[in-house]
Amino acid sequence: MDINFAYFIAPVAVGGISAGLAALISVTDKIVNNYGDIKMDINNGKKEVVVKGGQPMLFGLAEKGIFVPSACGGRGSCGTCKVTVKSDVGPVMPTEIPWLTKDEIAAGVRISCQIKLKQDVAIEIPEELFYVQEYQATIERITRVTHDILEVSCKLPEGKEVTFTSGQYGQFEVPAYGKVKEKTMRAYSMSSPPSDKNRLEFLIRLVPGGIVTTYVHEHLKEGQKIRVVGPFGDFQVHDTGAQMICVAGGSGMAPFKSIFQDMIDKGTLNDREIWYFFGARTKKDVFYLDWLYKLDEEHENFHFIPALSEPQPEDDWDGPTGLITEVLDGYLKDTIDPEKEKEGYLCGSPGMLDACMKVMSDNGMESEKIYFDKFA
Amino acid sequence: MNAAPILNPFSLFVASIFTSNILLANFLGMCSFISISKDMTSSNGLGMAVTVVLTITAALNWVILHHVLIPLQVEYLRFIVFIITIAAVVQVLEMVIDRVSQALYMSLGIFLPLITVNCAILGVSLFMEIRNYTFVQSAIYGLGSGLGWWLAIMALAAIRKKTEKSKISPGLQGPGITVITIGFMAMAFVGFSGMLAVQ
Amino acid sequence: MKMSPEYRKAQENMQPGVITADGFLGSDTRNIVEIIEADEAEFNRLGMDFDEVAAQLRHLLNEGRKGLDEPITVDKNWIVTTTEARGHLASPFEDGIFRKVNATIQRAPGGKPEGPSLLVSDLSLHLMEKNHFLQGKDASFRIEPHVVKTVLGL
Numbered sequence: 001m002d003i004n005f006a007y008f009i010a011p012v013a014v015g016g017i018s019a020g021l022a023a024l025i026s027v028t029d030k031i032v033n034n035y036g037d038i039k040m041d042i043n044n045g046k047k048e049v050v051v052k053g054g055q056p057m058l059f060g061l062a063e064k065g066i067f068v069p070s071a072c073g074g075r076g077s078c079g080t081c082k083v084t085v086k087s088d089v090g091p092v093m094p095t096e097i098p099w100l101t102k103d104e105i106a107a108g109v110r111i112s113c114q115i116k117l118k119q120d121v122a123i124e125i126p127e128e129l130f131y132v133q134e135y136q137a138t139i140e141r142i143t144r145v146t147h148d149i150l151e152v153s154c155k156l157p158e159g160k161e162v163t164f165t166s167g168q169y170g171q172f173e174v175p176a177y178g179k180v181k182e183k184t185m186r187a188y189s190m191s192s193p194p195s196d197k198n199r200l201e202f203l204i205r206l207v208p209g210g211i212v213t214t215y216v217h218e219h220l221k222e223g224q225k226i227r228v229v230g231p232f233g234d235f236q237v238h239d240t241g242a243q244m245i246c247v248a249g250g251s252g253m254a255p256f257k258s259i260f261q262d263m264i265d266k267g268t269l270n271d272r273e274i275w276y277f278f279g280a281r282t283k284k285d286v287f288y289l290d291w292l293y294k295l296d297e298e299h300e301n302f303h304f305i306p307a308l309s310e311p312q313p314e315d316d317w318d319g320p321t322g323l324i325t326e327v328l329d330g331y332l333k334d335t336i337d338p339e340k341e342k343e344g345y346l347c348g349s350p351g352m353l354d355a356c357m358k359v360m361s362d363n364g365m366e367s368e369k370i371y372f373d374k375f376a
Numbered sequence: 377m378n379a380a381p382i383l384n385p386f387s388l389f390v391a392s393i394f395t396s397n398i399l400l401a402n403f404l405g406m407c408s409f410i411s412i413s414k415d416m417t418s419s420n421g422l423g424m425a426v427t428v429v430l431t432i433t434a435a436l437n438w439v440i441l442h443h444v445l446i447p448l449q450v451e452y453l454r455f456i457v458f459i460i461t462i463a464a465v466v467q468v469l470e471m472v473i474d475r476v477s478q479a480l481y482m483s484l485g486i487f488l489p490l491i492t493v494n495c496a497i498l499g500v501s502l503f504m505e506i507r508n509y510t511f512v513q514s515a516i517y518g519l520g521s522g523l524g525w526w527l528a529i530m531a532l533a534a535i536r537k538k539t540e541k542s543k544i545s546p547g548l549q550g551p552g553i554t555v556i557t558i559g560f561m562a563m564a565f566v567g568f569s570g571m572l573a574v575q
Numbered sequence: 576m577k578m579s580p581e582y583r584k585a586q587e588n589m590q591p592g593v594i595t596a597d598g599f600l601g602s603d604t605r606n607i608v609e610i611i612e613a614d615e616a617e618f619n620r621l622g623m624d625f626d627e628v629a630a631q632l633r634h635l636l637n638e639g640r641k642g643l644d645e646p647i648t649v650d651k652n653w654i655v656t657t658t659e660a661r662g663h664l665a666s667p668f669e670d671g672i673f674r675k676v677n678a679t680i681q682r683a684p685g686g687k688p689e690g691p692s693l694l695v696s697d698l699s700l701h702l703m704e705k706n707h708f709l710q711g712k713d714a715s716f717r718i719e720p721h722v723v724k725t726v727l728g729l
Contacts, residue, residue, distance in 0.1 A: 010450045017440060017457055021464035028468045032475045077594060077665045079672060091479045098671055116478065180592030187661065207660040208677065209715055211596040249644065281645045309645050323643055349659040350674065351640045 041122040058113040067132045067229045069171055073183050074113035083112040084124040134229045137200060139222050145287040148206040149251055161197040166262040167255045170230030174215040186212040191254035193261035200228060205251040235373040242341035243273040247328060247356045252347035255373060269299055278306045279324025283315035325355045332363040344370035380510045381575050388513060391572035392520030398496050399528040400565040405496030408487050409529055410554055419533040421480045422487060427522030429469060429491055430500055433462050434518025437501040438511050458501045466492045496525060507575040578608050588667035603711030614709045617720040623729055629704040631727055632695050636678040654683045664698050673698040682726050693726045
């Protein structure tokens, strides 16, 4: 068969031209998208790092072991990764605007996962971030404490230790699963004490439709490896000797478990009056009762007051009943010494926090001395 | 093949901007014209981008037409090949804009890749081919058409800005009054037609 | 139907795993513009107004906060349980962020619960007010027009 080469000219011509243009695009890409190395000046010279340019600031920092907290992993959908930028990085992106107030924008606060590193920058980050590390923890044990709360205990790799203050939280990362196509991180307070240097424990309550809590409750297995970044947060006990009025509900117990165990470890539990109010609806919503009743018995200054708002007949409950705010109010008026200094420590949903803060200030407690877990 | 037209380069340049404005006389390049003219800064940016693309593609397509397609006797491939070069040039331009000004890149958004299918770009290359321009004439025509497109979109953006606060009957608001405005602009430019030769 | 870039981006954001685990579209195969138009027609047919209904649901959600995460009777006619989880959710239309406040609302004349219950959130009410978007069929936070009519007693 005689092949007429003229038939090949057309496709070869088109192919050749396309190849030539593709090469042109490739070359331009290498030139234009090569930002070289970028110098990042952090906290006015306190630390300087050099990272590969062209990537978002959040990832550049993470590359050098500086972990700015992020709930969505850099997708621009949580607004957590705020960083104060001192040098010029271009105008505020439309993707950043929903997360920043006018004052923040004026102060140079930006969403670091939306800023591409194109030139040297100078930024400011909170001091505590220098102590944040990432850990490849292994799930050691998962225990159910109530119908919707799991106690998750993770072991750190051999020889790796974590240093934190009781009351702080960690960012817990779960992998892509089911219909969720990307890794997601959420914040949970550490319920393990700081003395436990090789272990981290969290109390995780199932939130309907929640990406991470659904994974933890339905897919997490013992022996699995999980990435944890931390510690973060400034909720902690203030060493003043004042009476501690602590209020928590549900998974809000976590930081207090860490705090009280920490005080036992350090031998400071007897140094001040501690009132711990734990509010729930029925008996099946409370947990760690044995441990807390024991602390109440063994330590004269430690008072555990669990309150159920709607105890069921089968609960056989003879403890305080009613909303935790009512019970708190009652104790502040009738039982707790009004003369001695008081500090408030709160951990729970924003609605509960607001209600408790109102009760506390109505009973004469100063709002600056009421501390709460703020990462909502 | 016919010979190249004998044209004064300067008069070709002026003609392609004013009297044979690619948008208002030939009605090519309408879609982004109507949508982006809502905002003056984006119109400015897009006008610049279209000018760059037009100049480069008109020249590049001339080279490919006369040095690859015609020698190989495959001029019939010009439609496909012109589109491929336009797409490549726009891709390169996108990368450069992203590097130079991320704000402009974000504000142009989807309209940057839409330049590829903007009929004005292909139209200029095809006019260049039909009218048998020389290389220099193609480049001038491309540059001039781009500037003309830029001028037209800036004019429309300015008019839309001025009439933002005017009372317009509900049925005509938005696209309606915009198209009517474009019609008026075109009528004004019709007055120039034929004054200067483009072919 | 051709959708503007804003709606297309919103629909992408509504996929499972982007903002919430299950997404906002449930098992619906229609695009969001079709869903909105169908629901607008349904509301019209049932004689309900989006702004009024959203305002009433929001009132019930807010009153429910007094229960501190537990059920509470509101206005003598509804039992509302308002809960809140840590963190924020972004609106799929990229027009704001919202605390994770959820409320189950059930009609309860004289304190006795009856009929279906409706699950709403701060975000779902915002989507209803701003975009008339009630979410896809079988989505867990879908505000079904006839259910709203029954629950609110309209």
